[in-house]
Amino acid sequence: MKITRVEVVTTVIPQVIGRYKSQMPVVVVRVRTDIGIDGIGHTFTVTTDFQRSLTAMVRELGEQVVGEDPRRIEHLFEKMVYPANFVGPGGLLNIAATAIDIALWDIVGKDSGQPLWRLLGGFSDHARTYQSSIAVGSRPDVLQRQAADLVAQGHRAIKIRPYAERDARIEQVVARVRAIREAIGYDIDLMYDVNQTWTPSRAIRVGRALEEFELFWLEDPTAMHDIEGQAAIAQALDVPICSGEYHYNPVSLLPLLKARAVDYLMVDMCRMGGITQFRKAAALAESFAVPVASHLMPEVFAHCIAAVPNGLIAEWMDWSTILFDGLPILTDGVLHLSERPGHGLTLLEDVVQKYRVD
Incomplete structure (x- = not known):
């Protein structure tokens, strides 16, 4: 099984917490494979200030996994996060990687017929x-x-x-x-x-x-x-x-x-x-x-x-x-x-x- 493409969509959802109103960007990914199994994942940030940066990071990480076997999750996680060691791990990188990581586990579950x-x-x-x-x-x-x-x-x-x-x-x-x-x-x-x-x-x-x-x-x-x-x-x-x-x-x-x-x-x-x-x-x-x-x-x-x-x-x-x-x-x-x-x-x-x- 190989990943053929990663589709990225950004949404902005209105939120009300107590007396406070805000908008929350949620970035959704669909990881497609060559055998027809798709995985869905998502991630978010709590303000719209960095929604474009988060979307761009998810897209770039998606490019890293195309052509790979989605079942090699530890390998793909390392492939996504290791290049960022030069600029510092964590932060936006991890938040972006979450969407793809969830989608990969969704694929593995569907491939094996098991709930997560x-x-x-x-x-x-x-x-x-x-x-x-x-x-x-x-x-x-x-x-x-x-x-x-x-x-x-x-x-x-x-x-x-x-x-x-x-x-x-x-x-x-x-x-x-x-x-x-x-x-x-x-x-x-x-x-x-x-x-x-x-x-x-x-x-x-x-x-x-x-x-x-x-x-x-x-x-x-x-x-x-x-x-x-x-x-x-x-x-x-x-x-x-x-x-x-x-x-x-x-x-x-x-x-x-x-x-x-x-x-x-x-x-x-x-x-x-x-x-x-x-x-x-x-x-x-x-x-x-x-x-x-x-x-x-x-x-x-x-x-x-x-x-x-x-x-x-x-x-x-x-x-x-x-x-x-x-x-x-x-x-x-x-x-x-x-x-x-x-x-x-x-x-x-x-x-x-x-x-x-x-």
């Missing part, structure tokens, strides 16, 4: 999920309605973000978290994502104040490069610490694990470069007995979390799901995966054309 979750290890055919769209910077009554609505939709875990409350007095933070707990009770898991904006001392002070609410985790409490600071937070708090999404390769996750700075390791498949690198990150975390959680792209990432023995939970942030049919089915907080070969997704061509940009 089984192809990657087959530990389970489902994954727990959490909904990730509430910002704490709203009135308590608004937060309560938002949280209750998500539970009514079938979610059993919810993540909140402070936004305007990042620097608020501790009693204000506590009041808002208490309001959400009152709305959803303690049968629903609750996460709090700080997005690297607290100092270690503030994270410890606020974290202690929030311990009564039994948070599932406190996420990215301080700067991603401050491993010692985060380890101090993890040692000081009973609240589990989750971190890792800002790192661009499995090796960079090792200091977090060695320092015992995380209870749960969050992996961003786009920043890592796709499914190929996720597998390595998950295996690394397993060697430290640390569960892994996913960041974004649940339509594919749910397969990865389900497949590995230390897969904990997948984030349901449905930024790009609008483009696809065949999504995992949500029931009582669990994403159920199908037996369709590959990742099981098909493009909704009319939606792709609606949001397509040149």
Whole structure:
């Protein structure tokens, strides 16, 4: 089997997160082969500032794999990323490589007749999920309605973000978290994502104040490069610490694990470069007995979390799901995966054309 061409389409999808409206570029690829098996993959960036650069990088990486056997995934990943060593690995390169890497795994699944979750290890055919769209910077009554609505939709875990409350007095933070707990009770898991904006001392002070609410985790409490600071937070708090999404390769996750700075390791498949690198990150975390959680792209990432023995939970942030049919089915907080070969997704061509940009 040989790759005959890689087709690239860029879409820009409107997004609403809390009170914030934005547009998100999603670059979709279709990798075609000489035996008629096609693979679909995609990647994204959160603003339109670099959409042309991302599209150009995906196209150039696609040129690297034409003529190759799509089943030689490790070989093709190396072929895509190695030339960038001169200008620096990671960054835009990894995000672009993700689209092609996903498409290659889709081809391998279709060629073997296996769904992706089984192809990657087959530990389970489902994954727990959490909904990730509430910002704490709203009135308590608004937060309560938002949280209750998500539970009514079938979610059993919810993540909140402070936004305007990042620097608020501790009693204000506590009041808002208490309001959400009152709305959803303690049968629903609750996460709090700080997005690297607290100092270690503030994270410890606020974290202690929030311990009564039994948070599932406190996420990215301080700067991603401050491993010692985060380890101090993890040692000081009973609240589990989750971190890792800002790192661009499995090796960079090792200091977090060695320092015992995380209870749960969050992996961003786009920043890592796709499914190929996720597998390595998950295996690394397993060697430290640390569960892994996913960041974004649940339509594919749910397969990865389900497949590995230390897969904990997948984030349901449905930024790009609008483009696809065949999504995992949500029931009582669990994403159920199908037996369709590959990742099981098909493009909704009319939606792709609606949001397509040149």
